[in-house]
Amino acid sequence: MSQFIEMFGTLDEPKVEVKKLIDVVLSSGQYGSNTSATDYQEGKPRYIRITDINDDGSLNDDIKTAEVIEDKYKLIPGDIVFARTGATVGKTYMHETGNAIYAGYLIKYQMDESKMKPAFMKAFTHSKTYYNWVANSQKIGAQPNISAAQYDKMPVLVPQIEKQEEFLTIYQQADKSGFDGVKSQFIEMFGDPMVNDKQWSEYSCISEITQIVLGGTPNSKEPSYWDGDIRWITPAEMTDQSYYIFDTVRHITDEGRKAANLTVLPEGTVLFSTRAPIGKVAIVGKEMCCNQGFKNFICSEKLNNVFLYYTLKLKKDYLCSLGTGTTFKELSKRTVESLKIAVPPIELQNQFETIYNQADKSGSVLQYRIAC
16 A cells, blocks of 8 residues: 555565564464354354455455354454465464354454554555565465464564554545545546447447557476566466555566566556456556466557556456356356457546546555565
8 A cells, every 4th residue: 555655665665663463462373263154143153264355454244153062163243264275375364343253264463552553463464565575475386375373474664653553544434435436427528348348339349449468477396497587477466456556566577477478568458467466456657567367458559558458347246257167266268358348438438537646646545556
């Protein structure tokens, strides 16, 4: 978040004290229940599983309860759970209200509120500096993994309580007014571009107005392919609030790029994750390559990249519903190519880019230009 970094810095260049997570919580991380999920019953606690947590920290609508309910797994307001494995590793959820217990692929912490406000910890876990730590800390095996012992030692930015409260006031006001304002402006100007309810004259398959570029991964066991000068991004480095991305956690060499047959994505390319998870969107700020978790769009002169970026953000739930697969959902290249989108006059699209960037500068939209 631009305001977060401005006030507190990053883990690499902090403006406030840096402590370990264990220093600002009441106990070490606690693993959740391993009981099975079952159909929800009125009066029973919700069973929060790793797959229930959205990128923005909210919960989806797939509500289940647990076969066995134990009090030691019950959540109280302010508890934060961290996803510890799989494609969702690093996601967090802060419990605010209601009866709930948490599952075994989650790790729970209770903040020491004299040192760290739960809402501030939530904000920290939606910052680029946190996602960099996640990307660098996860153990890669059959599934990415971060253990409770690793989370205990995680570095966190710890401002004075007064500064945390000051930031949270800004954060909450911007979150409510900024996004809603931009969204309302977009709908007023364009309607829903994916159903063309404003009857724009051009309504085309996205493959007809963009060049779609895929990615891949060089052999991880070949040292000569890694630690070069070419940026290489994965969906794990993006959040729901990503806007322009100027750097990546990992870099590859030109030899690695050629071996994996990767295309260098030019500045302005719209990044769109289509697996693990579906629906993260950002814009390339500096040339980079990407892994196989993306289908990316190089816009023609008919399409403004910020207009496309925001269209895809608004349609995330719909796009996720198109995913297929058993181990994890994925959007195929054919599905992406066939997506239809209205194409308003480019002058109107450009006007929206100006509006969105003004919201960015004013802090009305959270976490925009990620500059590592």
